[in-house]
Amino acid sequence: MLGSALELxxxxxxxPEPFGALAYHYGNRRLVFLKHVDMVRxxxxxxxxxxxxxxxxxxxxxPARWSSFAKAFESLQSSEVxxxx
Amino acid sequence: xxxxxxxxxxxxxxxxxxxxxxxTELLVExxxxxxxxxxx
Amino acid sequence: MSVEALVSQLKGGLxxxxxxxxxxxYACNLQCVHCLSSSGQRDPRELTTAEAKQVLDELRDxxxxxxxxGGGEPMVRRDFFELLEYSISQGIGVKxxxxxxxxxxxxxxxxxxxxxxxxxxxxxxxxxxxxxxxxGDGSYAMARRAMDNLKAAGFGPFKISVVVTRHNVxxxxxxxxxxxxxxxxxxxxxxxxxxxxxxxxxxxxxxNAQQRQIYNWLLAHGDNVLTGDSFFHLNALGEExxxxxxxxxxxxxxxxxxxxxxxxxxxxVIHDEFKAGSVRDEGGFAKVxxxxxxxxxxxxxxxxxxxxxxxxxxxxxxxxxxxxxFTGLPLDGPDPECVNGHGEHLLAGIELASxxxxxxxxxxxxxxxxxxxxxxxxxxxxxxS
Numbered sequence: 001m002l003g004s005a006l007e008l009x010x011x012x013x014x015x016p017e018p019f020g021a022l023a024y025h026y027g028n029r030r031l032v033f034l035k036h037v038d039m040v041r042x043x044x045x046x047x048x049x050x051x052x053x054x055x056x057x058x059x060x061x062x063p064a065r066w067s068s069f070a071k072a073f074e075s076l077q078s079s080e081v082x083x084x085x
Numbered sequence: 086x087x088x089x090x091x092x093x094x095x096x097x098x099x100x101x102x103x104x105x106x107x108x109t110e111l112l113v114e115x116x117x118x119x120x121x122x123x124x125x
Numbered sequence: 126m127s128v129e130a131l132v133s134q135l136k137g138g139l140x141x142x143x144x145x146x147x148x149x150x151y152a153c154n155l156q157c158v159h160c161l162s163s164s165g166q167r168d169p170r171e172l173t174t175a176e177a178k179q180v181l182d183e184l185r186d187x188x189x190x191x192x193x194x195g196g197g198e199p200m201v202r203r204d205f206f207e208l209l210e211y212s213i214s215q216g217i218g219v220k221x222x223x224x225x226x227x228x229x230x231x232x233x234x235x236x237x238x239x240x241x242x243x244x245x246x247x248x249x250x251x252x253x254x255x256x257x258x259x260x261g262d263g264s265y266a267m268a269r270r271a272m273d274n275l276k277a278a279g280f281g282p283f284k285i286s287v288v289v290t291r292h293n294v295x296x297x298x299x300x301x302x303x304x305x306x307x308x309x310x311x312x313x314x315x316x317x318x319x320x321x322x323x324x325x326x327x328x329x330x331x332x333n334a335q336q337r338q339i340y341n342w343l344l345a346h347g348d349n350v351l352t353g354d355s356f357f358h359l360n361a362l363g364e365e366x367x368x369x370x371x372x373x374x375x376x377x378x379x380x381x382x383x384x385x386x387x388x389x390x391x392x393x394v395i396h397d398e399f400k401a402g403s404v405r406d407e408g409g410f411a412k413v414x415x416x417x418x419x420x421x422x423x424x425x426x427x428x429x430x431x432x433x434x435x436x437x438x439x440x441x442x443x444x445x446x447x448x449x450x451f452t453g454l455p456l457d458g459p460d461p462e463c464v465n466g467h468g469e470h471l472l473a474g475i476e477l478a479s480x481x482x483x484x485x486x487x488x489x490x491x492x493x494x495x496x497x498x499x500x501x502x503x504x505x506x507x508x509x510s
Contacts, residue, residue, distance in 0.1 A: 013216070015141070015188040019134050022143065024118070024190040026218065026241060031118045031143070031190075033131060039112045065110065072112035079115060114131050118191055119312070120369040122354035122445075123379040123391035124146045125193040125222045125245065125286070 001070040002053040006046045006077070007085040014040065023081050030079045038065075039072060046082065132370060138377045138424035141187035142414060146195060146392045147382045149177075149208070151487035153197040154226050157249075157260045159288060159329060161393055162383075163320040164197035165489035170385040174204040176405070178211055180382065183410045185215040193245075194221035195392070197384065197487070201227070206235070213241050220245055222286065224264060225271025233271075233278035245284040245312065246271055251299040255292055259329070272307055284351070286312040289339060290329040297342050301350065313339075315355035318451040318461075319393040320483050326452070327477070336362070336464060343367055358444035361437035361464045372442060376401065376423035380414065388413045390423060393447035396484050430457025437465055444468075453480040 008014070011027040020034040023043075034040050042052075042059050049055040052073055056066055076082040152167035153160075172180070184192065192212065199205055199221050212219050220243035228236070228244075236242065246268050250256030253265035275283050285304045287293065293300075297313070304311035318326035331339060340359040343352065344367070354369035375391035382388055386404040389395055401420050402413035414420065432438045444460020449468075452461040453475040459467035 013188065013190065015190075017134075017139055022139075026190070026216075029118050029191075029218070031116055033114045033116065034112065035114060035131060036110065036112050068110040068112055075113050075115070116370060117351075117368075118144060119351045120354050121143060121374040121379050122357065122370070122372065123374040123381075123393070124144055124353060125195045125220075125392060 001074050001077075002056075002066065003051050004073075005050055005085050006052055006055075006073065006082045008043060008046060009080055009083050012081050014044070016040070023076075025079070025081055028080055030081065032076065032079060032081055039069070042069065043076075043082070047085070132372055135370065135374075135378050136372060136424070136426070138420065140415065141411075142189055142380055143374075143378045144191040144193060145184075145189065145380050145382065146193045147180075148196050148384050148392065149194055149199040149205070150197040150202050150384045151485075152201045153224075154201065155198065155224050155261050155264055156489060157264075157321070158325045159259060159290075159316060159320075159322040160488075161317065161319040161322055162195075162197065162395060163483050163486045163488050166487045167197075167201075168385055168485070168487060172384065172386050172404075174207065176386065177204070177208050180386075180404050180410055181208070181212050181215055181217060183404075184217055187411060187414070189217060191218040191220070194219055196222075198224055198226065200232075209239070209242070213239065219243065220284070222247060223271070224260070225268040228271035228274050230274045230278060233274035233280060236275070237278040237280040243284065244275065244280065245286045246275075247286050247288075248300075248303075249288055249290065250293050251296045251303055255296065258292065259288075259290065272309070276307055282308055282310055284310045284312050286314065288316050289313050289331060290316055291331055291335060292329070294331055294335045294338055297339075298346070301346060310349060310351060312351040312353065313343075314353045315358075315445070315448075317393040317445060317447045319447050320395065321488065323451050323480065323483070330462065333464070333466070333469075336462060340367070355445075358441045358448075358460050358462060359464060360440040366440060371440075373446060375399075375446060376420040380420070382410065388417070390419065391447065393445070394450060396450070396481060398450065398481070399446075400484075428457055430455070432457075432459055432467075435459075435465065435467065451481055 012023055012025050015022040020036050021040040023032045023034055038061060042055055045055050045059055049058055056069055073082060148162055150167055150171060151164045153164040156165055200223055209219055218241040222245045225246045248256060248268045249259045256265040287300055301311050316330050336359055340362045344365060356367055357371040360366045360371060380388055380390055381392045388401045390399040401417035404410045429438045432443045446456055448461050449456050452472060454461055454471055461468040461472055
């Protein structure tokens with residue numbers, strides 16, 4: 001996962017919320033809460049970096065948190081909110 | 086991501102640093118768009 | 126943040142609803158005995174097409190992803206398709222609830238050609254006898270015909286929505302089989318004593334034993350069955366909570382816009398007590414959602430009140446506001462269908478006639494047969510057209 005090149009699915013809308021954001025996939029109608037503002041920053045920045053890890057680094061996410069982020073993006077991939085590009 | 090580093094102590098024994106604590110955060114949660122009370 | 130923390134964020138309300146119910150009209154071709162909106166006759170104050178589109182523009186700006194359209198019978202509105210298409214064009218997905226009367230094959234084809242559209246057909250029995258007792262003569266056939274037309278037109282998966290009553294609870298397996306036969310998704314929801322439901326609730330609501338039956342059935346077979354999160358009061362029956370948020374979304378993540386533009390906490394509390402404002406007020410829907418006194422109050426932490434000494438409160442959350450309100454029970458106490466019996470005990474002391482009545486009644490007057498439902502002195506005299 002950390003080495004994957006990812007992007008937000010084009011049918012996904014991100015709506016900011018106080019604690020993070022709501023992601024809605026218009027195609028499959030899945031609704032996911034991104035529960036931390038850092039998660040939102042990273043999700044929005046995916047397309048600008050060659051890998052997830054590079055995105056985490058660019059977004060100043062501490063390495064101790066990377067496994068949580070990787071797990072979260074795996075989950076987003078399984079619901080098609082993000083996909084490999 | 087293990088970052089155990091070793092240095093040599095003054096008596097020659099090896100010091101092993103604690104691995105950085107890995108935080109577990111639940112960063113995403115899916116809910117069903119049809120799973121909210123108060124809609125048709 | 127843990128799972129619990131997310132739910133407490135949601136209980137505190139969001140800057141915009143996640144989805145909402147919009148009753149387009151009080152007009153209806155049916156007279157279901159339990160109608161939550163007491164529908165039948167069009168209200169002359171209905172939102173115009175232009176006003177409706179303005180509301181959709183607001184919802185678009187708030188990034189509401191999805192609306193549930195209902196009524197009355199929404200397809201009765203002449204601008205139904207116009208509003209449907211406008212909503213979708215603005216990026217707002219639509220699910221509409223219908224009795225199916227107007228889904229002939231041609232309409233089914235038109236609907237099948239649309240994207241970001243979901244259809245929910247109401248059905249309260251797996252045979253005409255059971256269903257029509259609640260929804261009226263011919264309504265079962267009407268619903269089945271609509272389903273057949275949607276299938277033939279290649280609409281894809283639609284939803285069948287059932288209000289669970291004392292008389293259809295034994296048909297849950299058959300409902301599932303029916304939905305499977307169409308490739309449709311079954312939805313079962315709780316009967317609330319709202320609208321005309323207030324009068325029929327005491328005869329129709331499931332018994333204690335049946336509530337357990339519903340809970341067990343959902344745990345065993347409810348994998349692909351939707352509940353609209355309406356059975357969380359049953360969570361107190363066991364260790365395993367039913368899937369869903371298990372919280373009341375009213376005024377926090379969902380609300381109702383009624384046919385005349387009034388905004389209520391949810392479709393089951395169409396009553397002044399739960400009216401937040403109107404889309405016709407200055408500031409429109411957005412201001413009502415973000416700043417109305419009612420919604421701000423609902424977003425405050427709620428106290429368990431009389432339920433605080435009961436170990437089940439965490440699981441059942443004190444049940445449903447609408448169920449309590451319309452059976453005359455205090456909101457900070459047990460649900461009338463409290464599985465521990467605490468509500469039943471209180472109900473025994475309440476006189477039916479003193480319960481809150483719906484604010485409006487759009488039931489059509491019945492000309493030749495005695496009126497089956499009486500809603501007391503709040504019912505305005507209507508001229509027979």
